[in-house]
Amino acid sequence: MAGFVSLVGAGPGDPDLLTRKAARRLREADLVLYDALVSPEVLELAGGARRFCVGKRAGRRESVSQLTIHRLMIRAARSGERVVRLKCGDPFVLGRGGEEALALNAAGVTYEVVPGITTAIAAPELEGIPVTHRGLASAFAVVSGHAESAYGPILESLAPNCITLVVLMGIASKANIAAQLLERGWRAETPAAMIFAAGTPRALSWVGSLSELAAAPAQGISDAGTIVIGDVVSLKSAAAQSEREKSTAVRVSR
Numbered sequence: 498m499a500g501f502v503s504l505v506g507a508g509p510g511d512p513d514l515l516t517r518k519a520a521r522r523l524r525e526a527d528l529v530l531y532d533a534l535v536s537p538e539v540l541e542l543a544g545g546a547r548r549f550c551v552g553k554r555a556g557r558r559e560s561v562s563q564l565t566i567h568r569l570m571i572r573a574a575r576s577g578e579r580v581v582r583l584k585c586g587d588p589f590v591l592g593r594g595g596e597e598a599l600a601l602n603a604a605g606v607t608y609e610v611v612p613g614i615t616t617a618i619a620a621p622e623l624e625g626i627p628v629t630h631r632g633l634a635s636a637f638a639v640v641s642g643h644a645e646s647a648y649g650p651i652l653e654s655l656a657p658n659c660i661t662l663v664v665l666m667g668i669a670s671k672a673n674i675a676a677q678l679l680e681r682g683w684r685a686e687t688p689a690a691m692i693f694a695a696g697t698p699r700a701l702s703w704v705g706s707l708s709e710l711a712a713a714p715a716q717g718i719s720d721a722g723t724i725v726i727g728d729v730v731s732l733k734s735a736a737a738q739s740e741r742e743k744s745t746a747v748r749v750s751r
């Protein structure tokens with residue numbers, strides 16, 4: 498039987514937030530190549546598969562090159578295996594899923610894409626922050642904070658305080674991002690949040706203002722974090738549903 502590859506979005510971390518198709522593909526997989534941010538709880542669903550981490554984390558050396566990932570997927574599919582390439586969030590949002598689809602297509606390998614819930618929306622949402630809200634924000638932008646060459650021109654192009662800004666891979670660059678926005682004329686008191694490990698038992702968040710973002714505590718937190726900047730962040734306490742939210746008044750909350 499011909500093998501095939503499923504490029505699967507794992508969502509933010511909670512297995513209950515996987516699509517049914519993603520869960521089925523994991524249960525049926527022979528081989529799972531997963532990124533470092535995929536939660537162990539999601540991986541457990543692929544108990545019958547060989548599982549290899551091929552991902553990298555910010556600041557660490559890339560463990561497996563992108564080309565090697567392409568080769569591993571292609572070779573396994575050609576030998577008849579059901580391969581799941583598992584990525585956090587959605588595979589086509591800042592996740593190089595598009596490159597992998599192109600490589601599979603060029604190799605003539607059958608593949609599919611299984612969308613996942615992107616953390617760009619789910620991380621704020623799980624903390625009670627809607628990325629849009631009537632009267633506060635009619636749009637949101639998702640930007641990579643990985644390199645200034647990527648986010649700089651985008652921040653430059655935005656009118657101050659006109660939308661919600663969501664930054665992925667931006668914790669290490671938060672001081673620079675905040676400085677650029679303030680320089681562009683964003684209000685210093687614009688609400689801002691950092692959300693770490695959303696959708697996992699380790700979820701942790703900080704809420705403050707744009708002028709406080711640079712000095713906000715993030716050192717020592719090994720989990721991935723998403724930054725949200727905009728007036729919608731002020732809805733966090735009002736919209737949050739969980740007992741955890743109700744019972745805490747501290748600015749860094751777990």
Ligand SMILES: C[S@@+](CC[C@H](N)C(=O)[O-])C[C@H]1O[C@@H](n2cnc3c(N)ncnc32)[C@H](O)[C@@H]1O
Nearest residue numbers: 586587590592615616665666694695721722723
């Ligand atoms: C390489 S990007 C991949 C984004 C992913 N494809 C998506 O749609 O969410 C990785 C970034 O996603 C964010 N991220 C991933 N998982 C997260 C989580 N559980 N909580 C908060 N942010 C997360 C962080 O900003 C992290 O640096």
